[in-house]
Amino acid sequence: MGKKYDIPLLKDHHTHTSIYASLINCIDLSAVRDKKKALLWMKKSREEITVIIGWNSSFYYFEDEELDCLPPVIICNISFHDFLINRPARERFFDSHKEIISHIGDGDWVERNLSAILKFVANIKPCNDDQVRSFFDGYLLKNGIWYAEDMLLADREIVNIFQRIGYSERTRFWADIETFDSLDSEAKKYVHGIKIFIDGALGAKTAALKEHFSTGERGILIYSDKKLSNTLMQLSKLKKPVAIHAVGDLATDQLIKILSDIQKTESCIPQIRIEHVQFISKESAETAKSLGIVLSMQPNFNNDSIQYADRLSAKYCKCNNPFRMLIDEVGYVPGEDLIFGSDGMPHGAQYALEQSLFPRYADQALTLEEFIAGYCMPDQKNGYIEIEIDEAEKNIKTEIASN
Numbered sequence: 001m002g003k004k005y006d007i008p009l010l011k012d013h014h015t016h017t018s019i020y021a022s023l024i025n026c027i028d029l030s031a032v033r034d035k036k037k038a039l040l041w042m043k044k045s046r047e048e049i050t051v052i053i054g055w056n057s058s059f060y061y062f063e064d065e066e067l068d069c070l071p072p073v074i075i076c077n078i079s080f081h082d083f084l085i086n087r088p089a090r091e092r093f094f095d096s097h098k099e100i101i102s103h104i105g106d107g108d109w110v111e112r113n114l115s116a117i118l119k120f121v122a123n124i125k126p127c128n129d130d131q132v133r134s135f136f137d138g139y140l141l142k143n144g145i146w147y148a149e150d151m152l153l154a155d156r157e158i159v160n161i162f163q164r165i166g167y168s169e170r171t172r173f174w175a176d177i178e179t180f181d182s183l184d185s186e187a188k189k190y191v192h193g194i195k196i197f198i199d200g201a202l203g204a205k206t207a208a209l210k211e212h213f214s215t216g217e218r219g220i221l222i223y224s225d226k227k228l229s230n231t232l233m234q235l236s237k238l239k240k241p242v243a244i245h246a247v248g249d250l251a252t253d254q255l256i257k258i259l260s261d262i263q264k265t266e267s268c269i270p271q272i273r274i275e276h277v278q279f280i281s282k283e284s285a286e287t288a289k290s291l292g293i294v295l296s297m298q299p300n301f302n303n304d305s306i307q308y309a310d311r312l313s314a315k316y317c318k319c320n321n322p323f324r325m326l327i328d329e330v331g332y333v334p335g336e337d338l339i340f341g342s343d344g345m346p347h348g349a350q351y352a353l354e355q356s357l358f359p360r361y362a363d364q365a366l367t368l369e370e371f372i373a374g375y376c377m378p379d380q381k382n383g384y385i386e387i388e389i390d391e392a393e394k395n396i397k398t399e400i401a402s403n
């Protein structure tokens with residue numbers, strides 16, 4: 001028998017509420033390791049357009065011929081940074097979304113236009129009041145999550161839905177620049193901050209690492225130094241927080257160097273979060289800490305050192321998510337300037353706790369106290385999670401309880 005604790009429900013600082021809510025009924029391949037089974041599920045779909053989530057390229061790739069004979073299908077890589085659209089779906093959307101359809105196979109273009117692609121996917125079946133309710137209460141809450149930030153507001157209507165159903169306290173909206181600019185001044189007030197991407201993801205082999213992926217690909221830095229600096233200076237005028245997606249060490253170095261110049265000027269940004277930060281040098285982390293930059297990280301991604309060992313060198317597997325360095329050596333404090341979320345990969349307490357307490361590498365470990373400080377609600381008034389930690393078996397059982 002393991003040790004038992006009650007912890008508050010989770011406060012997921014990074015997920016994609018509007019996208020996942022709209023995709024809640026989609027086929028999810030994240031646990032499907034057999035390509036034949038995946039293809040069979042798609043073939044059997046009776047949807048007009050089938051959107052698939054969770055495809056993991058470390059399990060298998062699809063051939064064009066395998067997909068083109070299916071009904072219209074759009075497949076999202078588990079990272080949401082790589083997409084496959086079969087011929088029938090391309091024909092279907094060619095007139096309405098010519099740019100996206102023409103460039104969807106071009107990794108570089110995809111990274112530079114990711115927000116537009118994600119909004120396109122989310123709006124194929126836009127979510128409604130019931131879907132948001134069932135996403136929060138039927139899905140997130142059952143997995144131990146009370147509050148979940150939306151890192152990419154898909155549409156103005158999402159704000160209306162949350163207001164209408166009274167769930168605004170359970171989220172916070174971040175929008176990309178184009179969406180933000182398109183909103184009316186009332187809606188702008190509900191947007192907490194602006195989100196930008198400066199590199200790709202490990203799942204799509206586009207995260208900007210200092211070395212090539214071991215399979216040969218080179219990650220993508222979306223901005224030149226000058227362009228990034230100008231973009232951030234422009235954003236500072238909005239006086240809103242800014243969240244910046246940066247996974248690879250080439251990206252985190254680039255960003256922190258530029259921020260260290262900007263934050264010393266008058267046009268500094270009120271609050272800066274770096275999202276993911278899976279690879280960061282101690283030197284950059286120290287600079288980030290001194291600038292008051294918040295790191296928003298995903299303990300779930302400790303497992304990337306295992307699942308993406310097919311593309312990361314041993315050195316990179318080992319320095320993914322260096323929580324001990326950040327906390328013990330640089331002085332980051334969970335709950336203050338180090339916060340946690342899931343990115344929906346997957347959502348929930350059980351997996352996040354297991355990855356935090358029993359990671360592959362010691363430097364990735366968090367204590368239960370650190371996990372609670374960085375990942376939980378401040379109190380148990382909305383419910384709590386009963387957890388049982390089995391140190392010997394390295395597993396965790398969770399049970400969601402209400403007051």
Ligand SMILES: [Zn+2]
Nearest residue numbers: 014015151343
């Ligand atoms: Zn994300």
